[in-house]
Amino acid sequence: MPAAPIRRHGLVPGLLLGCLSALACAGQTTPQQRMPAPTATAKMDGLSLSDIAWLRRDGFGLDSATLDRYRRLGRTRFLDGQLAGADDTLPPQVAAQIRALPVVDTPLPALLADYRARAKRYKDTPAGAAKDAARKAIAEYRRDLYRQAAQAELLHAVYGGDQLKEQMVWFWLNHFSVYAGKGPVRVFAADYEERVIRPRALGKFRDLVMATLQSPAMLVFLDNVHNVKGRTNENYARELMELHTLGVGSGYTQADVQQLMRVLTGAGLLPPKPAMRGGRFGRGRPGVVRDGLFRFNPNQHDFGDKTFLGHTIEGSGYAEIAQAVDLIVHQPACARFISRQLAEYFIADQPSPALVDAMARTFRRTDGDIAAVLRTMFLSKDAAAPDGRKFKDPMRFLVSAMRLAYDGRPVSDAAPLVNWLRQMGEPLYGRVTPDGWPLDSASWTGSGQLSKRFDFARVIGSGRNRLFADGDGSTPAANAPPPRAPDLQGSATYRDAIAPRLSEATRHALAQARSPMEWNTFLLSSPDFNYR
Numbered sequence: 001m002p003a004a005p006i007r008r009h010g011l012v013p014g015l016l017l018g019c020l021s022a023l024a025c026a027g028q029t030t031p032q033q034r035m036p037a038p039t040a041t042a043k044m045d046g047l048s049l050s051d052i053a054w055l056r057r058d059g060f061g062l063d064s065a066t067l068d069r070y071r072r073l074g075r076t077r078f079l080d081g082q083l084a085g086a087d088d089t090l091p092p093q094v095a096a097q098i099r100a101l102p103v104v105d106t107p108l109p110a111l112l113a114d115y116r117a118r119a120k121r122y123k124d125t126p127a128g129a130a131k132d133a134a135r136k137a138i139a140e141y142r143r144d145l146y147r148q149a150a151q152a153e154l155l156h157a158v159y160g161g162d163q164l165k166e167q168m169v170w171f172w173l174n175h176f177s178v179y180a181g182k183g184p185v186r187v188f189a190a191d192y193e194e195r196v197i198r199p200r201a202l203g204k205f206r207d208l209v210m211a212t213l214q215s216p217a218m219l220v221f222l223d224n225v226h227n228v229k230g231r232t233n234e235n236y237a238r239e240l241m242e243l244h245t246l247g248v249g250s251g252y253t254q255a256d257v258q259q260l261m262r263v264l265t266g267a268g269l270l271p272p273k274p275a276m277r278g279g280r281f282g283r284g285r286p287g288v289v290r291d292g293l294f295r296f297n298p299n300q301h302d303f304g305d306k307t308f309l310g311h312t313i314e315g316s317g318y319a320e321i322a323q324a325v326d327l328i329v330h331q332p333a334c335a336r337f338i339s340r341q342l343a344e345y346f347i348a349d350q351p352s353p354a355l356v357d358a359m360a361r362t363f364r365r366t367d368g369d370i371a372a373v374l375r376t377m378f379l380s381k382d383a384a385a386p387d388g389r390k391f392k393d394p395m396r397f398l399v400s401a402m403r404l405a406y407d408g409r410p411v412s413d414a415a416p417l418v419n420w421l422r423q424m425g426e427p428l429y430g431r432v433t434p435d436g437w438p439l440d441s442a443s444w445t446g447s448g449q450l451s452k453r454f455d456f457a458r459v460i461g462s463g464r465n466r467l468f469a470d471g472d473g474s475t476p477a478a479n480a481p482p483p484r485a486p487d488l489q490g491s492a493t494y495r496d497a498i499a500p501r502l503s504e505a506t507r508h509a510l511a512q513a514r515s516p517m518e519w520n521t522f523l524l525s526s527p528d529f530n531y532r
Helices: 003-008 013-026 049-058 064-073 075-083 092-100 108-124 129-159 163-175 185-200 205-214 216-221 235-245 254-263 319-329 332-346 353-365 370-378 394-406 415-423 447-462 492-501 504-511 516-524
Strands: 267-269 289-291 294-296 306-308 311-313
Touching: 049 064, 049 075, 049 163, 049 370, 049 492, 064 075, 064 492, 075 163, 075 370, 092 129, 108 129, 108 185, 129 163, 129 185, 129 394, 129 415, 163 185, 163 332, 163 370, 185 205, 185 216, 205 216, 205 235, 205 319, 216 267, 235 254, 235 319, 235 332, 254 306, 254 319, 306 319, 311 319, 332 353, 332 370, 353 370, 394 415, 394 447, 394 492, 394 516, 415 447, 447 516, 504 516
Parallel strands: none
Antiparallel strands: 267 294, 289 294, 306 311
């Protein structure tokens, strides 16, 4: 980071370089080397170091409400309440913000019709000044659709009462990744999160696969809208097996991919203007299946018999899809692949084989019950191991910093959060390839990433940001107090859940801070905070 910005913001250059150096080196050393064992071993107000380690894995980040509920319920009841959706709530102001977003409040067919109408108007505009103005207008319209969808998810992540569910929504959004920049996917992104992923984040894995399969976002992103009899496209069939369910090297063959592609022919979207037939939109045609914008068109389906994963699927239309998904999710490879993905996300880049095996057994025993698999994982000794360290990806860093710094205080403008996440290289719905953002530690410890984290640690820790401005970000919200640095040092969350596990190096850096803003910046950019 250049020296000028350091001086401009009043930060101590040596401490800044020390923080960045510590973070950079942390990704190359063992947990014991990069972060000395905390000196505080006694319980802090009822919380042990294992409690703190467990909570830091369970949710995006700690706040006072989470600690209070955990103390009151104990670990098992706290976990079971989350898995049952006992507190899937938002502060009223935040819930109202999300509901007010047009991409959330407007029915999807109306959103898509508006998108198509605007695109047609732009296409039909003659070349010249009018075309240039129309190009700028539609580009801003598309950016706004994306910003709204991303704001909705970030508000849920920061303020959601069930933090385990919020992590699972983000996990599945990344696992079943879609790219907003492709065609009309940005139109579908908010619906994908709110109505496809969120209701099924803790349910049966099969239901989640079927819901993503039928979602407009996935159908467009992975091209199954173009997979029709006589003009096939195997893109989605391949990624469904390789990335979503079975993983590479699980035993399926290229022939299985091609057979699944045939099963999926005809699964697409309603056309802009469905063809009239007998005064009806094809409702009397046998074999048509409609669900929202999803349509299975039997006229575009290959009705021949298929041999898939060693089983014969007789040509019957839409029922073939459900049969194929059943075969996939009941493969032992699926149970192991999903279990390992979850353990890598929550526990460690290299989770213990014993833990993955236990989770996979639960997956098979419960017919893919996600909540049951998570319960097995979170009640294991691995989930509470205080010496396990995993570097936060940008989403986890940003959300955890917001939860600690503002402790449930609702922001008035979530647009800066979307921009900060983009600048850190992990924009929501921004992964071009279908594999989702990498969630291993090594992918996020480059010097550019660490420098950005320091910048945003300062922005969040100073309180001088647009988060509490009016909706356009230009003026302070009505009755808002003047900007000031959050009192992290004096917070109960810091005292009870962060201070006990700080390394001596971080304690020394904090002691050199010359203002509350610097203190907050050093804490939020420290290795201790950036590792879970």
